[in-house]
Amino acid sequence: MESLFRGDTIVQSAHIAGICEHTSLVWRHKILSVCASLTAEDRILDGVVYLDEKLSDVKHPGITVEDKESKKKRGISNQKRNIVCAIDEHNNKVIQVSERGRIHTKNLYEIYKDKIPSQCTVVSDSLRSYHGLMKKLGVKWIKIPSGKKEKDGYTLDKVNRLHSSIELFLHGYRGISDKYLKNYIGL
Template sequence: MGITKDLDVLKQLFSNLSEADKRAFLRSFTLNENIRRIATPKEISHCLHCRSTHFVKNGKENNNQRYLCRTCNKSFVEQTGTILYKTHKSSDTWEKYIECMLGKSSIRKCAKECNINIATAFAWRHKILDALQKMMDTVELDGIVQADETYTAISYKGNHKHFKLPRPPHKRGTKAQKRGISQEKVCVTCGINLNGLSIAKISNLGRPQLSDLQKVLQGRITSESIFVTDSLRPYQKLSLDMNLKHIRIDSGKRTKGVFNIQTVNNYHSRLKDMIIGIFKGVATKYLNNYLVYHNFVNFSKDTIENKCLILIEFIRNTLYSCKSIDISKRPCIPI
């Protein structure tokens, strides 16, 4: 066995420790390397319009350094091209908002605390989560990786004004009409490792096929990993394709040797608690955004203060923009 495999087994043994022993062991490991790696301070090295390196400082705009490009003659500020650009709010307001949001405040409460209106608070939430989605797209799982799907009824929450429901609405929290895993259920495919890294996305409706699992997990698990799943058949082919050592837990069983899928099951139940308990249900069209929120806020191992800093830095450094007016025009079922 190579060094990495030994380490993986150690991690699995660790997951079997008592909570007190885990805490004692973890005290020296609080950083989430993969997420921290991308949080670097913003350095302007090229024009944000044409990428020319020939630019000069050119006064200030709302207290932000402005630059003028000598090649394309356009001016820019640090925020150009990011979601922070031209929002007519200070970066302090954004930082405060991110703190409120990572503290799981409702949109109404975030709006009040930051002195912005509710529509703005709603748009900011999804712009920030879109950016977070980009950050989470770079996550690769290593070590012992558990994968499993979870299912939720399609929710058209917030859409009723714009279109007619294809079926009568469910009362919140009631079960979908058809029993079992029907095409009325949204399948969320998830992969997690034991270090607090996670990947989750809506993959399909009903039971997933190989191609559905591939959309979410292909290329996202490093080759030395041990892949632990239940007996659902497509995981077998997926692990072969990805050249992973596969531990398949037989149907009706909870473990195989020292391996289990308890961490991913835990991840699912905490996800449901958050969506129902805190957000009172979320529209399926925004579910992917709440999945990355769950990954980052609930599952990744770091303090909430560090997560705020990491997210603020990431947003400052990520070229991504989205018009507030387009947020609600997203497809009802994003697959």
């Protein structure tokens, strides 16, 4: 467990624990699964809430794909998994792995329906899926227009810093399989 929390590789963890690499991988995923279930609490956000999604490359270690599919696509595509993020003014966070490709209002609502009360003010970009979400949540919405960095003094800096932290954390584990991404997010 110490090796996992330090960010050691599977090979390093196996060497430290005196086990084979496969066992090290299996144990890592069991620990991560427990961590994900423990951190999946029902956190309710309050005050000003900042929303945005982060795209993560979908990886399937050990599986080869055809050449035409193997080219990395930029922007939104089925080769990317959404990690939806919300952070409020008190630094309470909701981070959850969601669908591939373009995120839909239905999925966003399922994630946020019990986490963002109607008295909150939500700040987000102008993603089309947020239009339906804000109607369903019944919140005051500050929509930062496309191409702009702020509106009425509100920015997405707080949630973008959260994205940077997530990216830095995930990078340390090098090549996380799509199957286990939610468990690493739980950690």
